[in-house]
Amino acid sequence: MGTQTGIGASVKRKEDKRFIIGKGRYLDDISRPGQTYGYFIRSPHAHAKITSLDSTAALKAPGVVAVLTGPDMQADGIGPLICGWGITSKDGTPHKAPAHPALAIGRVRYVGHQVALVVAETLQQARDAAELVEIEYEELDHVIEVGDALAAGAPQIHDDVPGNLSFDWELGDRGKTDAAIGSAHHVTRMKLRNNRLIPNAMEPRAALGDYDSGTDEITLYTTSQNPHVHRLVLSAFNGVAPEHKLRVIAPDVGGGFGSKIFIYSEETVCAWATKKLNRPVKWTAERSESFLSDAHGRDHETFAEMAFDANGKILGLKVSTKANVGCYLSTFASAVPTYLYGTLLSGQYTIPAIYCEVQAGFTNTAPVDAYRGAGRPEATYVVERMIEIGAREMGIDPAEIRKRNFIAPDAYPYETPVIMTYDSGNYALAMDKALEAIDYNGFVSRKAQSQAKGKLRGIGFSAFIEACGIAPSAAVGSLGAGVGLWESAQVRFNPTGSVTVFTGSHSHGQGHETTFAQIISDQLGVPIDQVEISHGDTGKVPFGMGTYGSRSLAVGGSAIMKAIDKIVEKSKKIAAHTLEASVEDIEHAGGIFKVAGTDKQMTMAEIAFSAYVPHNYPADVEPGMDETAFYDPLNFTFPAGTHIAEVEIDPDTGTTEILDWVAVDDFGNVINPMIVEGQVHGGIAQGIGQALLENCVYDKESGQLLTGSYMDYCMPRADDLPTFRVQTINTPCTTNPLGVKGCGEAGAISAPAALMNAITNALGKEIDMPATPEKVWRAAQGL
């Protein structure tokens, strides 16, 4: 419609006012009458037997209500945490997912492992009493790195998982790929390390269980990206309460980046404890608990081989990865290094043969699961580093080699050898725009200028692709998902013409309240301030799957479109009746229903009113204007684009300065360009964090987390970042009604490869992430 609040307008975010004036309502802002406070006692050891646990003294301490342990939960029949995605190994056996009790039973497997919950009248009292709980441990050997864990003779983390191997999975055609490599003109071989990250959402995880003994209902307030999935799992698997007696509310949530998808120990315990104690129980993570126990991200050790013909055309790609999944399989941990990784290894290229194998190994570290991009950053890193290194080795320009391999714009739908079917794209266009924006031709002279100052200048590319909008339920079901991945929407007109939209997706920073309102405003002509978006409460919203995988707009937005279709269909009947015309003659555009060829018309508001005050109303139409739709996508969406980074390195100190960053992304149609640009900025910032600054380090000797605070874990700050120059191109997605592709993860997926390609281009040498000053200095000095 092209109004100032419709699709394509950079509407200021409706939600920001409450955040800016301090009226956001985050979990710790919520308190319930009679509330108690929980404090988790955590393992100080990487791996140990719990030989005794004595809470006698703690129970006598002031204000203490209870000390709860794993055996208590087990006695109450509370089931272990689950992994919701089944992976099948090469030999046909299912993945091994050892039982993961929410509170440890008999053994602890990482530093930070939840051992017991102390509940008291105040947090201070709970903390004080926690020191009185006497726990004796017998330390066991531990293992931190996945390579070590999978090697012969490694300490056994689970008795029922020999060799610490959860699964050994493969995808693609091994024989064909080996043949391609065997007969190639050139083969690039590289070991690549995808460093382990800690998510660091601004709001730490928190949970507040509140049992109502009158209704026998538990309300769990929790920092969740998918409250219905929380409710389903807590009900069906953990047995905390039947689904209709459990309400999960995720209020304003301050960032997730994937880390709040999962069903963790802490909220499971709070949901159980509130009923057991008949008191509300609240827990809010301290930042150090977040570092220790939020699911970490990435952590791959990979060996890759990319085969080329003499012209730089890729003939095959073979990838062998060891993925560290931590000490248990977290909720979606098994999907991340497999179907969210191997399936993207074709990148933007026509590669005739691809083979990927992944061994997932348990270690004595926090569980590893999806983190912004989830598998796709790891895939892009492999593909984009390999093609760049291949280009260097063969003396081909890195932009040119990519162009020679791009899937052509007329080749869609394009089926890759790794089971994806790309619906649309225009990779060369994004590349050309990016080359122009960065002034690629001027790079040589800019490099010379840097050289004159004693600095090393480099330029690096990343032509990334991702599979977003997850996902068709049938597709993911066939790949092992335990859930469907559709989305719900309910569009409710109030009698006075304002609208409340209930969405099963969840905003924790993405701006749903604005973007979704723009869709309603655009399609139904409702002023944007008359549209309210409601999400995050299983007591209000139809069952939905939540927000992750850049899916909210592509799937949740499409569900809203489907509900809008139903609203329009019904409205046409009412308009036809009222205007005494036939339904076929009613034309609708932007909330105006017109009898074709006449000036007779009704507005959406008039129709909504008549639906609630049906004095003159068609007999075969139900009163009310409130439609619900469920949308299951036809395919993933495939956002893609080119990022180019330009850096300057000080060889004396190894400091990297990012001088320029151009991103040209194809997100299909764009609803709110300002929000999209913000998402890209944030994503690139996280990608730069991974490539330059962030690194989760456990001490191999002691198993302690060395990067357990901001003193040692380096998050990117504004002054680490360049001014981003972001553009979009808009090849509409062909498989959803909005033509959108999703933009939430692109930056984090693309940026690490672009930056590492730039840094290694400057150095003339390969190094692994993160490119810390010392590592860069050593490479620059030839040490």
Added chain:
Amino acid sequence: MYQFDYQRPETLDEAVALLKEDCKLLAGGQTLLPTMKQRLAQPEALVDLGAIDSLRGVCPDDDKLAIGAMTTHAEVASKADIPALACLAAGIGDPQVRNRGTIGGSVANNDPAADYPAALLGLNAQVTTNKRVINADDFFVDLFETALEENEIIINVTFPRPQAAAYVKFDNPASRYAIVGVFVAKTGSGVRVAVTGAGPCVFRHKGLETALNNNFSAQAIEGVSVSAAGLNSDIHASADYRANLIKVLTKRAVAQIGG
């Protein structure tokens, strides 16, 4: 945090009288309070120096500059008329830290990666306490250890004016403390080169000082060997890398001064 008593005396004498065992002085709290929150420190009582006006302020003199112990980093950054010192203070932490943290607290704490110790040692400063005057050369003893006795209170720090000075810091990317910081000063008694962040405690580098006393220029440093022996090695930087930084940063400081 554990429970503790809290006192806020208005004079130095009162503060001294209040000090007893298991008591801690509270200045800006930027180091002490986080440690207490993590339950790593458990003082019975805190004696807050914040209400003692005589401990605060920057007092310039012809040949020296005295800075009260409770003067915040932000005040030093904006008021100290030794540019290298003002610039050092401006580079500590973030605005919140600079507006709470104090020179007295920083010096008393003697964190191996803190900035001020380099300035005190580089400028040959004197620390005045309620008991005595201590030269910087004698003040910083070892890792988090100073010459201060139990319950000795720093009153001020006096910096002799240098002919010229510069401080160059290489930030730890995460904490933004110094991985290495080098303070170079041309003083009446010769060139002083104080290095923080690199070792367990701030130290003067005699080799660099000798070279610069002979020839105050960046080239003069080229031939000096900076040993990595005894330097810190951690997940952020190895001893070798720190040794390299000492040399590079000294050159840059000398270049800033115009050597």
